[in-house]
Amino acid sequence: MAVVPMASLSMVGPKDEVLGVARRLLLRGCFQPVPIDSVVDDREMRSALDTSGENPWEGLLAEMESLWETAGERPPLPDPARSGDLPSYEEIRGRVAALTEKLSAWERRRRELTAEVEQLEAARIFAEALEEAHIPLEAAAGGGILGIYTGSVTREDYDRLEDISAEVPLLVVPLARPGGHVWVMALTVSGYAEGAEQLLDSVSFRRFALGELLGGMGKDWRGEIQRRLDHHGRAIEGLAGAAEGYLERNRAGLERLYGQIYCMERVQEVCRRRGEMDDLYVVSGWLPADETEEVERMVDAEAPGTVIIAGSRPRTGGSRVPVFLRNLPGVRFFQDIVALYSTPAYTESDPSFFVAVTFCLFFGFMFGDIAHGLMLVAAAVLLRKTGILSRAFGAVLTLAGLSSTLFGVLYGSVFGDEHLIPGLWLSPMEDMGLLIQSALLLGIGVISAGMVMNTPRRYRRGVWGRLHCDIRGVAGLLLYWLAVVLAWAWL
Numbered sequence: 001m002a003v004v005p006m007a008s009l010s011m012v013g014p015k016d017e018v019l020g021v022a023r024r025l026l027l028r029g030c031f032q033p034v035p036i037d038s039v040v041d042d043r044e045m046r047s048a049l050d051t052s053g054e055n056p057w058e059g060l061l062a063e064m065e066s067l068w069e070t071a072g073e074r075p076p077l078p079d080p081a082r083s084g085d086l087p088s089y090e091e092i093r094g095r096v097a098a099l100t101e102k103l104s105a106w107e108r109r110r111r112e113l114t115a116e117v118e119q120l121e122a123a124r125i126f127a128e129a130l131e132e133a134h135i136p137l138e139a140a141a142g143g144g145i146l147g148i149y150t151g152s153v154t155r156e157d158y159d160r161l162e163d164i165s166a167e168v169p170l171l172v173v174p175l176a177r178p179g180g181h182v183w184v185m186a187l188t189v190s191g192y193a194e195g196a197e198q199l200l201d202s203v204s205f206r207r208f209a210l211g212e213l214l215g216g217m218g219k220d221w222r223g224e225i226q227r228r229l230d231h232h233g234r235a236i237e238g239l240a241g242a243a244e245g246y247l248e249r250n251r252a253g254l255e256r257l258y259g260q261i262y263c264m265e266r267v268q269e270v271c272r273r274r275g276e277m278d279d280l281y282v283v284s285g286w287l288p289a290d291e292t293e294e295v296e297r298m299v300d301a302e303a304p305g306t307v308i309i310a311g312s313r314p315r316t317g318g319s320r321v322p323v324f325l326r327n328l329p330g331v332r333f334f335q336d337i338v339a340l341y342s343t344p345a346y347t348e349s350d351p352s353f354f355v356a357v358t359f360c361l362f363f364g365f366m367f368g369d370i371a372h373g374l375m376l377v378a379a380a381v382l383l384r385k386t387g388i389l390s391r392a393f394g395a396v397l398t399l400a401g402l403s404s405t406l407f408g409v410l411y412g413s414v415f416g417d418e419h420l421i422p423g424l425w426l427s428p429m430e431d432m433g434l435l436i437q438s439a440l441l442l443g444i445g446v447i448s449a450g451m452v453m454n455t456p457r458r459y460r461r462g463v464w465g466r467l468h469c470d471i472r473g474v475a476g477l478l479l480y481w482l483a484v485v486l487a488w489a490w491l
Contacts, residue, residue: 013306078262368407376401
């Protein structure tokens with residue numbers, strides 16, 4: 001339960017062998033690459049190395065993720081260990097290109113139909129408005145005494161249009177307000193047509209030509225518009241389900257392809273800061289010191305043309321040394337909670353165990369209830385299965401629910417009712433004094449533990465002044481305990 005000692009590792013070998021070793025390091029999940037420029041000091045050697053570090057698999061991974069997004073699903077959780085033999089980049093790029101072309105055709109047609117639906121809706125709105133105003137449809141096409149413009153603007157631009165039109169011969173009539181737009185019919189005298197068009201252009205007025213929209217529909221334009229809308233609606237619904245149906249029919253193969261691309265994207269990420277010379281790769285990084293022997297044996301067996309150099313365990317905790325935490329299974333889930341605030345430095349202690357204990361303790365102490373705790377556990381399991389919560393946060397929520405249930409037994413609380421079952425410790429509503437005393441003791445203990453944990457870190461860093469005289473050092477700890485004793489005696 002601590003920060004794992006790290007060792008440096010560098011390897012030089014043929015491209016295919018280095019990528020294979022990088023894949024094995026990826027599966028081990030403990031290798032942190034570093035830029036090759038920080039390892040190679042010789043200028044001539046650095047100038048001979050290509051360190052562009054591009055990752056061509058990122059684009060393929062994004063295109064594969066778009067398939068699940070189009071089908072309304074989350075991308076699957078890839079498992080690099082099950083990716084099997086990895087095809088070449090050219091082969092996978094061809095497969096992804098064919099898949100992307102299919103999806104693009106469906107999406108392109110869906111957008112075309114959606115635009116046509118918008119135009120049909122606009123035609124109905126404007127034709128009905130003209131009919132109510134007893135204005136012939138032919139007058140909207142141009143000519144005559146009135147200039148009629150039909151189209152839409154955003155709600156913000158509509159407010160500007162209203163303010164401007166109050167000072168010029170332009171009548172703005174709002175017809176509908178779907179979403180964030182306003183469908184507008186603007187009328188002006190024929191002599192002001194040019195000025196009206198300039199004014200409408202200044203507010204990004206999107207015009208719809210009624211003559212084109214209603215052309216060929218005849219007198220029964222209402223029925224024709226509705227028939228076209230129904231037809232387009234069915235087509236859009238079918239296209240929306242096309243990606244979902246394709247995904248369902250080919251799920252196993254697509255998930256395997258996605259896993260292969262994800263694996264290679266991660267492998268290239270490991271090698272992204274590499275140096276490249278002809279067909280040789282130079283990769284350097286950090287890994288746990290106790291893993292070096294196993295990696296050396298693996299390279300000897302599977303990559304005979306690759307040279308690996310494992311450095312000794314670093315004695316100083318420079319900021320460049322990455323931090324790798326290794327904890328017990330239950331405590332490991334709380335590493336993500338620690339990471340939300342800050343990862344400990346290489347020379348510092350790992351607070352994950354302390355966080356795990358205090359988090360569950362405080363949560364149960366504050367929200368102790370049998371029914372609420374069990375509901376929280378059920379919600380954590382459900383959210384974890386649906387993929388809304390990660391495995392780590394799902395486990396944290398489950399442990400918090402179990403702690404709440406345990407304290408609910410101690411309190412005898414079920415849905416806030418403390419009279420259904422007898423409590424084993426106290427009743428929060430009836431033993432308020434004892435509850436406050438317990439909370440104070442718990443808080444004092446946690447604060448004291450935190451100050452005590454801070455002392456060895458400063459001792460190792462050799463900051464003697466802050467160790468003895470700082471408010472969070474020995475002097476602060478003694479002063480805090482003295483204040484606690486005096487306050488307790490006075491009370």
